[in-house]
Amino acid sequence: MSSGTADAATGVGPAPTPERALARLVEAVLSLGPLLGVLPPVTVPAGPRAQALGPLLETVTRRLGSPAVAVAAGPGRPDPFTQVVADRLDLAALPVTPDGRVEGADRLADIVDDAEAADFGRFCARLDTKAGDGVPLRVYTAGRPGEGAVVLALAPGMPARLAERWIRELARTHYVVTWESRGLFADPGEPAPADYGVTAQAGDLLAAMDRAGATRAHVVGLCGGAVPAVTAAALHPDRITSLSLWHGDFDLGPDSPKTDHQRNLQALMAMACSDPGLAATIHETLCRSLGDNVPADLAHLVLYPYATAELFARYCALNSAVMGEDLRPRLAALDLPVLVVTSTDDHTAHPGGSAAVAAALPGAVSVVRPHGDHISVFRGEPELFEAVAGFLAEHPL
Incomplete structure (x- = not known):
């Protein structure tokens, strides 16, 4: 992009x-x-x-x-x-x-x-803050405060620029807030966070809202970002008015539907988290073929967390937590409007996971597109914005 x-x-x-x-x-x-x-x-x-x-x-x-x-x-x-x-x-x-x-x-x-x-850097305002445990966070806002806040929970470890089209489109009518994941966008020399867990990531969402002055918001959870989005809504029902979950990377217990990609990546990240030396070896091996299956228009953003062995290790810690979080207890705690979107040909995050999440939430709106691979979510195709606009019109902030 x-x-x-x-x-x-x-x-x-x-x-x-x-x-x-x-x-x-x-x-x-x-x-x-x-x-x-x-x-x-x-x-x-x-x-x-x-x-x-x-x-x-x-x-x-x-x-x-x-x-x-x-x-x-x-x-x-x-x-x-x-x-x-x-x-x-x-x-x-x-x-x-x-x-x-x-x-x-x-x-x-x-x-x-x-x-x-x-440029995106001028379109958004950057507001630095700290999470509850002191971890520095970069928060970005666009649009006018008071227009109804929409928080974007990005795929963990990805630069905010990856959601540029979402931010630009939603900022036409809403106050948009997002942040970049803990530990992946720190200043040089900043120590690694002690906690990469999903509850900590959900706390970062609230910290971003606080820094942006947003008391209540609709939260858009993209890919793995759907998991801290659900967690934040379950833990802070007074702050999250509604959710939309887009091609979510969900774990729903032992029988959770997952693609081969999800299972292989989860196993690889678990190995990387078990041993820093092994993480460096895995990173070196991956770097030999990195770009083979990454679309050229997004490679400069999607490959960011693979740029160094240290970033890769932190990325694995973030996503291992997300991919291994059994979301069923959090879903049971939700009582708010939810939109769940996937496609039949998402071979990255299993569409069955989204279907199961929608089924677990009485009244959830489920949208299954006939086509649209996982990466298409970040390109911000018009039909995606039409879906979220329609949902927000029915459930105003």
Whole structure:
């Protein structure tokens, strides 16, 4: 997902104007912010155009306050993360004249300013706070306070930018609040949290609401975020007015329906949590094939928690807690309107889990789309927004 208004060049259709090509580069650098912030210095291959593109990219990253990205003249053999960065930047799309001049560069200052003004980082306000146990949290808000709060509980460990389309759409009519998971977005040197459990993650949701000044809210739980969303609603019924659970990653006891992906990932994360040395070995092995099954348009965000061995270990701790939490006692405690959405062809989080959750909640509204893989949730397809808008119209905040 690009920041601003357009995705990276696809190679389909007419070539963009030089100014638009530069704008896409700037948008790409902005969207890479979370990943570049945790990777070691990155050098991307640019072939014979490196001499022209290196200074240009240096200017862009400096003006944006982004980590620098170096440019190499050789083809290189980039690691998976460097490849993700290179693919996102798409330097080949920039028009360079035979004499080594980047077309449109005379307008670079204005292009950078315009892209930054339209970016997610300007659209949202960042409000730092601390959870009840002192863990630092990054909270993001958009829209106007007082318009009815909607809290986005993201997939644990994912950057807030992954929900950019949700945030932009919901902020048209509501005050939107979200946060980034404990321990995964800390400042350098910040110690790892002692507690990654689901109750702690649910407490982070409430801490985000408190920091944003939202006393009551509808909570949107995306993927694994559905589990702390349900937990927060069960523990704090006075704060959560309604829930919508989207392609949730649910555990409902020994007979819980799960895909092979869920079972394999849960076993792998359990091994990683059992031994830091083993976590590093698993991380190293995974890094060899990371990108093979990740859509290019979201890879720079989805792969964030895999960027380092330490991030990966913390990510495993967060998600092991979520994937192993038997949600049945929390469901039994709920007494509020709930929308449950899945699709028949979600091969990541078993649709049977969502069906079981809906069945356990008298009066829940269940929506099963005929198509829509798991990652499609984060692309924010129009039909998803129509569903949540209709639900919120029936259950106003």
